Amino acid sequence: MKLATIRHGATTTAAVAVNGGYLPLPARNLSELLGTPEWKHLVRVATSSHSSPDVIPRTEATLLNPVPAPAKVICCGLNYADHILEMGRDLPEYPTLFAKFADTLTDPDAEITSEHSQSLDWEAELAVIVGTTLRDADEAEAAAAIAGYTVANDVSMRDWQSRTLQWFQGKAFDATTPLGPVMVTPDELDPEAGVQVICTLNGEEVQRGNTMTLVFSCARLLSYISTFTTLRPGDVVLTGTPGGVGMGMVPQRFLRDGDLLRTEIPGIGTLTNTVRIRTRATIQSV
């Protein structure tokens, strides 16, 4: 099943993909839907009883960031063996975690604008969306709590990321992490069996990883995180990026004004984001 947050005319709504388009669900977006305890039941009722006039044709729907209001967006760095090695590090015993905000997220086709950095880099990632509250959960509980999967690009301001020991400030620029275009439920996608994560820049493939090579699986990440903080429906966990980021290239390569960034996970969909660099070597100092 593919769930989405769509704009149709002047309204936004949670929706489920059906033949011919999207069937609206009784919530303004997937954050709100997932916050309803009986959300799976609501989806079942809608899909089993709809008639074709209810369906919004695909051409009339704009796909938005599926979960605009997560209380927690937690990201794992260094989770693909190949990316870890290109960054010159050892395979980790524990997941490296940092946080973003709901404000950091943006729509699957949004422009990504930078005014304060000229070192924007790409990080194609599989993102997990939580469907059930998790606290001190084991991996089986965590696996069962996954609402679905979506695509993310953890676009990073490498200059800000390396200003201090903590990456956070280079990872939390408003509206720089596109998410979407839909959330695919676990019955349709199995990252442990292997899902491709692909990033292309102006048509050139720069990243292609497979979630089979994740050091920490989705369920393991959720279980680990739930040891220290409660995860709730709609929270988002980014699972890390495979090799091929610009910072790892020789010479290093960063996004330029007008670049077209495409982030694809077959079985979910593609993010298509144009980069806008507004700054003229005016990197902000304090």
Place this chain on the structure above:
Amino acid sequence: MKLATIRHGATTTAAVAVNGGYLPLPARNLSELLGTPEWKHLVRVATSSHSSPDVIPRTEATLLNPVPAPAKVICCGLNYADHILEMGRDLPEYPTLFAKFADTLTDPDAEITSEHSQSLDWEAELAVIVGTTLRDADEAEAAAAIAGYTVANDVSMRDWQSRTLQWFQGKAFDATTPLGPVMVTPDELDPEAGVQVICTLNGEEVQRGNTMTLVFSCARLLSYISTFTTLRPGDVVLTGTPGGVGMGMVPQRFLRDGDLLRTEIPGIGTLTNTVRIRTRATIQSV
């Protein structure tokens, strides 16, 4: 002016300190109050027109975490020259920032319970509460947007903090950062002129710093943060801890079951937290 979130009987309410106690304000807590654009006006109306029967006697009010629902809790590490030197680092050009969650915060007199770490350390801090939306703000705008100041202890799980390069997982355990007991407005407290930040452990003073020695002032921190992410009313910024943490001692010293942690900023108040260590050398591995 001192604003607070108090529990009185079965209800919680935002309140302002007046002679004899607390005067309720029309919001369930300060997060909700600060989210009201005319919050300063509401406070003025309440204080100018109240009669003594409206006042909740101090003995009937329990002071809670003043801002239970911030969308952003951003912390600055390494911001007091003496603490930076004890951690073996150079004075920074940029603030070191990381995030916590609303869930990380707890009440000013709460027990702090650890089940998964035996390396709990103290970090007494001045916290700033945002009163106006800030984006790309200069220092003057940032200073004017400060709703007030409160006391925090950024209690840190040093083992988890040092598991990876990113401190976040050792800083984001649910209900481990006490905040309060009240929010003092800027007309009554001026950290740039110098405010003492004191931590005692079982009566022994372990930290005493002065905000005069902050490398990055409150306004500078808010201005810097607003360069990459929007700050909104009720958001919280922790300004860093002075020297004297347990990890910096020789030998290192961590909190033990039953320890009484007191965190004081004269002019604001005192946090009083008993530590409960529930684990028996069962530090969670993955």
